[in-house]
Amino acid sequence: MILTHSDQAMLQGEAGGAARIAMELLVATAEAEGATELLDISGAHIDGCLYHGQAGLDFGRLLLDGGATVVVPTTLNVSSLDLLHPGLYRGDQAVAVAARELMDAYVAMGCVPSWTCAPYQLPARPGLGDQVAWGESNAIVFANSVLGARTGRYGDFLDICCALTGRAPATGLHTDQGRRATLRVDLDIPDHMLDDDLLYPILGHLLGEVSGMAVPVVVGLDSRATEDRLKALGAAAASSGAVAMFHVVGVTPEAPTLDAATGGTEPETRLVIGPTELSRARGSFNQGSGPLGAVSVGTPHFSVSEMEQLAALVAGRTTSVPFYVNTSRDVLARAERSGAVTTIEEFGATIVTDTCTYITPIMEDVRGVVMTNSGKWAFYAPGNLGVEVALAGLEACVHSAMIGEVTVGKEW
C-alpha cells in the first residue's frame, strides 16, 4: 500500500485519535479490496447514522471521543426517527433515545443533517468524474450511473472513515477500468412499455438478479428513462443484487454509445429481457389481492417532481386506507412552496420525512396487503415488517387507496 505523507501522519495520530482510527480502518479495508493507494474525495454520504443496535452507537461514540470532524462536505442518510413529525414513531422509547444519540453524534462530527436516502436530490450534488464516498445502496448506484460521480459500495463505518480522512481506496468504480460494462442486457419490449413507471423497478429487480458483480449496460431504453425512473431502477437492482453501477446507452452520462460504456470490448455475456421475464418478475411481487391495508410510496425518498405528480393524481380525492409518502425535509420544503403538500395532505396521506416506513415502526397495524410503487420497498418490507405486498404504478396505488381494494393495473 502506497501511502502519502499525509496518510501516514494520520496513521500516527497527528490529526487526532478519530482520524487515526478512521485511517487504520480505511487502509485495512483498502488492502482487502486489493487497492494499492488511496485517492482524494470531494464529498461523502453517510449511511451509518441509521440505528441498527448498540454497535453503531459505540462506534460513533469512539469517533466522537477521538475528536472526529469530517474534512469534506458530508450528508446524512435516513435515520430511525422523523424529527419533523416525532409523533409518527410507534417503536420502543429506549431505541428512540439511542437512535437520537447516534444522529446527534454524526451531526456533531460536522455532517449535514439532510436525513435522506436520496442525497442526489439535494441542490448540491456531485457531477461527472467527481470522486466521492457514498453509503446507501440506492444512492451509490445513482451517483455512479446517473450522475457519473465515482464511488465504491461503502458500508456503514467505512463511509465515515472516508469522510474523516478525505480519502478512499483507489480501486473498483473509482477507476476507468472498474466502470466499464461487462454484461450487456438488451431490452426487447413493445415501445409503449417505456411509458410505464412500473417497467423501471421491475427491470431493476431483474438486473440485480442477473448481474452478479458485473457492471451491466442496458440497450433499449430512451429519454423516457427520467431521473425518477432511473432512481427506481437502480434502487431495485441494488436490493435484489449488488449492482453499484449500470449504464443505459443513450441515457446515462458515460454511455453515449455502447462502445463508450464497454470501453470498446463487447461483453462476453449478453442477455435479452422481454415481456415474459418482466411479467414473471412483476408477478413475484404481487403476493396478495383483496382488501388493501395501506399504501407506502417514496422509497427512495420522493423527489419534488414525484410529489407534484402525486398531488395531481390525488387532487380532490380521499384515501380510505393509511397512505404514507416518504420524502426528505429538503424536498418537503420545496413541495410546500408549490402547494403539492397541501393537496397530498388533504387526500389524507401521511408525509414521513427523515426516515422511511420500512426501516422503523411508523405504519399502524396493517390488516391486508400493503401496496407500493417501489421495487426496493416491495423487496425488503416482507422480511422487515412481516407484511404482504403488491407492487404497482403510482396511479394504481392511488386508485386502490380510494376504493380500499388492491388493483395493480392491467398485465403486460
Added chain:
Amino acid sequence: MSRPRFRVLVEGVATGELLLLTEPLSLWGGLDPETGLIVDRNHPQVGRTMTGAIVSMPHGRGSSSSSSVLAEALRLGTGPAGFVLEVPDSILVIGALVAQRLYGAVCPIVSGPRPEGSTGTWRIDHNRVVPLAKG
C-alpha cells in the same frame, strides 16, 4: 497435494459448521442480529442460523447497512465464526474490523474458491480453509 491459498481480508482463525449460501445475502434485511437467523424470505437458506458458522457466500449483496448488522451480531454473540467469500466484499470486512476494535470479536474473512462439500466442520486458519470432519 496442495490446497488452494486464500486471500486474507480479515485476519484470524475460526472453526465452525459450514453454512453454504447458494445466493448472496444482504445481512441488513437478511440477518436478524438478535437471533442469528436468516430472515430474508427471498433467500434459499431462509431460516438457517449463522451463529458460529463458517459462512460461504458467492459475493455481497444489497444494503450498505450490512456492516452495522454484522458488527451488532458479533457484539451479541449471534454472528458467524467467519466468512469464505468468492469475491471480496468491503461491506462485510469493515463490519468485522469494527467489531474487532470495539469488542475484540474475531471474525476472519477470506476470499477464494467455495469450500467443496456442503456440510461438516471447517476451519479458517489465516490463508487456509480446511475441513476438520466429514459431515
